[in-house]
Amino acid sequence: AQSVTQLGSHVSVSEGALVLLRCNYSSSVPPYLFWYVQYPNQGLQLLLKYTSAATLVKGINGFEAEFKKSETSFHLTKPSAHMSDAAEYFCAVSATNTDKLIFGTGTRLQVFP
């Protein structure tokens, strides 16, 4: 069975500061891992995905995440926050033999000027 835990339902940073959103997963099989972003009244936009290739995954808008099997983590980072990064972020896990995504509870990112 797969599960995802996102630590921190709200994260606030200043513009230009480092963004770190935490995600830990549990999976009985090698996982596919995803980060999605959701803006108000919108669907989910894929930021990046890990599918057992490189452990450091680069995504869109300057985001990246590192898969650490020993820590069962897949934290999302961005060196310098922009006001436009304010949104809700979801980490998700999928088993390799199904299309079912298991989502975390989400982290709302606020960026202050």
Add this chain to the structure above:
Amino acid sequence: KAGVTQTPRYLIKTRGQQVTLSCSPISGHRSVSWYQQTPGQGLQFLFEYFSETQRNKGNFPGRFSGRQFSNSRSEMNVSTLELGDSALYLCASSLDRGEGGYTFGSGTRLTVV
């Protein structure tokens, strides 16, 4: 390349009615999944279709059903609507097994009054 199209964007229905939501996947994508998003329960998997067959189903009552057509378009139906069915319903398409990632539509906002 057109994205995932969900129609309608907004719906208001009365308790006891039924509703049908539509999802057109990205061209060439054969897998369509449906998710329900609510403030209380977050993002929950409803079901997934591949080549007109339901391949996976979440833990929802039988009032929630779906189907997929030969052109990969999918519909979901909710019968005997309850107030608690008010949610954002999201559809996601992928090639298969998440290799290419899951692309979400903008969702259908259903309000049951």
